[in-house]
Amino acid sequence: MITVNEAKQRILANSKPLPVETLAIENALGRVLAEHINTPLSLPSFRQSSMDGYAIIHTDISKERSALTLTGESKAGQTNIQTLQAGSAMRIFTGAPVPENATAVIMQEHTSVENGVVIINEFPVEAGKNVRNIGQQIKEGAVALEKGTLLSPGSIGFLQGMNVWEASVYKKPKVGLLITGDELLKKGDPIVFGKIYESNSSMLAAALQQEGILDLEIKYSDDDLESTIQALTELSEKHDMVLASGGISVGDYDFVGKAMEAIGAETIFYKVRQKPGKPLLFAKKEQKLFFALPGNPASSLVCFYEYVLPALRIMSGRQDPFLRSLKMSSKYAYTFNGERDEFLKGLIENDAVIPLDGQESFALRSFAIANAIIYLPTSQNVVKEGDLVEVHLLPF
Ligand code: AMP
Ligand code: MG
Numbered sequence: 001m002i003t004v005n006e007a008k009q010r011i012l013a014n015s016k017p018l019p020v021e022t023l024a025i026e027n028a029l030g031r032v033l034a035e036h037i038n039t040p041l042s043l044p045s046f047r048q049s050s051m052d053g054y055a056i057i058h059t060d061i062s063k064e065r066s067a068l069t070l071t072g073e074s075k076a077g078q079t080n081i082q083t084l085q086a087g088s089a090m091r092i093f094t095g096a097p098v099p100e101n102a103t104a105v106i107m108q109e110h111t112s113v114e115n116g117v118v119i120i121n122e123f124p125v126e127a128g129k130n131v132r133n134i135g136q137q138i139k140e141g142a143v144a145l146e147k148g149t150l151l152s153p154g155s156i157g158f159l160q161g162m163n164v165w166e167a168s169v170y171k172k173p174k175v176g177l178l179i180t181g182d183e184l185l186k187k188g189d190p191i192v193f194g195k196i197y198e199s200n201s202s203m204l205a206a207a208l209q210q211e212g213i214l215d216l217e218i219k220y221s222d223d224d225l226e227s228t229i230q231a232l233t234e235l236s237e238k239h240d241m242v243l244a245s246g247g248i249s250v251g252d253y254d255f256v257g258k259a260m261e262a263i264g265a266e267t268i269f270y271k272v273r274q275k276p277g278k279p280l281l282f283a284k285k286e287q288k289l290f291f292a293l294p295g296n297p298a299s300s301l302v303c304f305y306e307y308v309l310p311a312l313r314i315m316s317g318r319q320d321p322f323l324r325s326l327k328m329s330s331k332y333a334y335t336f337n338g339e340r341d342e343f344l345k346g347l348i349e350n351d352a353v354i355p356l357d358g359q360e361s362f363a364l365r366s367f368a369i370a371n372a373i374i375y376l377p378t379s380q381n382v383v384k385e386g387d388l389v390e391v392h393l394l395p396f
Contacts, residue, residue: 001271004306004341004377007282010268011307012321014284015314018171018240025159028151030212031169032317039144039162042135047098049074051130054089054111054118055102058125066120070113074099089118098131105130138162148319170317174215176235177204180247180256181295182223199297199364200245207304210395211312223247228259236263236288240315243308246295248279256292257281265290273378275340276361277303289315296361302343305373305394323373323392328353330374330389338381345370346391353391355383371396 002010020034049055056068068089072082076095084090084099092098092105107130110122138144144162145155151167159167184198185191201218208216219235221227228247235242247256257270265283272280276299281292291308293300310321331352336342345366346353355374356366373392376383383389 001273001278002269003273004375007269007272007280007307008310008322010282011311012314014268014282015289015311015321016287017317018173018315020168021171022166022168025151025156025165025167028167028169029153029156031151031167031172033145033147033149033151034168034170034317036143036147037145037159037164037167038141039138040140040164041162042140043137043161044132044134047100047134048132049092049094049096049098049105049130050132051105051107052093053108053130054106054120055084055092055098056089056104056106056120056125057084057086057102058104058127058129060087061120061123061125063123066123068118068120070116070118102131103127148317150318170315172213172215173240173312173315174238175208175213175217175312176239176242177201177216177218178228178231178235178242178244178256179218179220180223180228180244182253184220186220200293200295200300203297203301203364204243204245204293204304207301207309208312211309212316213312223253223255225255225258225262228255229262232256232259232263232265232290236265236285236290239288241289241291241308241312243304244290244292245300246293248281248292248294250279260290260292273340275336275342277306277343278340280307282307294361297364298345298359298367299361301364301367302373305392306343309395323394325375325390325392327388328391329386330355330383331385333385334376334383336376336381338378341378342374342376344374344376346372346374348372348391348393353389370394 071088073091074081074096075093081097081099084102104125106120112119179201183195185195205216219231221231244256247254260283265285268282270281277294279294280303283290289311293303313321329352331354334355344355344359347356348371358366371394375390
């Protein structure tokens with residue numbers, strides 16, 4: 001049995017980014033840039049007004065001489081623009097080109113207009129006021145987004161504004177999921193004494209979907225060695241990562257460990273000093289990664305967030321693979337025996353975290369409303385109300 005920290009180190013040491021592909025930006029949300037992107041354009045690429053108002057030459061006016069003749073107009077989208085005549089003001093709108101010789105734009109709200117004369121009501125007017133300069137946001141040729149950037153809606157909009165429509169990004173892992181257990185019922189099966197409707201397939205598919213992994217194949221196997229080997233073989237041929245649910249404990253009908261061995265996956269660790277999720281197994285065959293997750297749903301999901309997700313993120317090129325972690329005060333006291341580190345389902349409300357009721361590994365009720373995992377190492381087995389605890393934010 002290894003520690004939580006050691007297990008995480010082994011995940012880091014054994015996960016590698018996948019190859020790179022070029023994608024249209026509209027398909028690249030959540031992808032990680034594999035190269036710097038330099039902007040082909042300065043932004044803005046021409047001097048723009050940032051207000052609706054009047055373009056002027058600021059030295060034309062003073063408190064004593066605040067009237068200018070209204071001449072001409074510049075509206076957004078206009079592609080040629082007249083020169084501003086001395087002693088006059090040009091009507092201008094947000095985003096419109098500023099005449100080359102104009103030095104400022106006066107907000108409409110700071111003027112009054114009568115009979116073709118614009119009266120300025122606010123002084124002093126500084127040069128450059130309300131004018132967006134060429135390259136003020138970014139200059140042509142500069143690095144717009146660095147390699148390793150996770151593409152967000154903001155980054156995609158930024159690229160589009162620079163006339164960049166494609167990006168070189170890391171591929172996303174293809175994942176195969178094997179659900180094991182003779183007791184499991186699927187959609188449409190009638191309820192039978194001794195059987196349960198299984199939770200893990202939709203739950204893990206949803207967790208993967210949230211990570212942008214839609215390329216998922218799910219298989220089911222009975223609790224026997226042959227069908228487990230068969231399913232693992234098929235999944236590992238097609239996918240970059242294989243997740244198995246259930247069958248990894250020490251029961252007589254737990255065959256996933258033996259099946260992993262049989263297909264030649266090398267165990268990197270088995271059993272982590274943690275609750276829930278002790279029997280977690282991590283294995284590798286060539287560049288393919290295998291996780292055997294305990295069947296209890298809450299254990300499965302904790303192990304997914306704490307170990308599988310970081311591996312997926314590294315494969316996707318991310319450099320910050322773990323859930324975002326911060327310290328927060330606990331709303332309630334919590335005590336445990338301190339033999340294994342504990343992961344608790346938590347709910348952050350305002351600026352404190354509530355360790356939820358129902359921490360048992362078979363219970364999803366608390367996970368259903370949790371927005372965080374509280375991580376308590378064995379050294380912190382007595383938490384008093386208000387103590388700071390480590391909180392891992394769920395990606396919702
Ligand atoms: P196992 O890890 O196979 O020993 O299963 C541990 C517990 O989790 C048992 O109570 C199983 O019935 C339950 N379990 C296993 N797989 C699932 C699943 N896919 N959905 C819900 N519960 C499961
Ligand atoms: Mg089982």
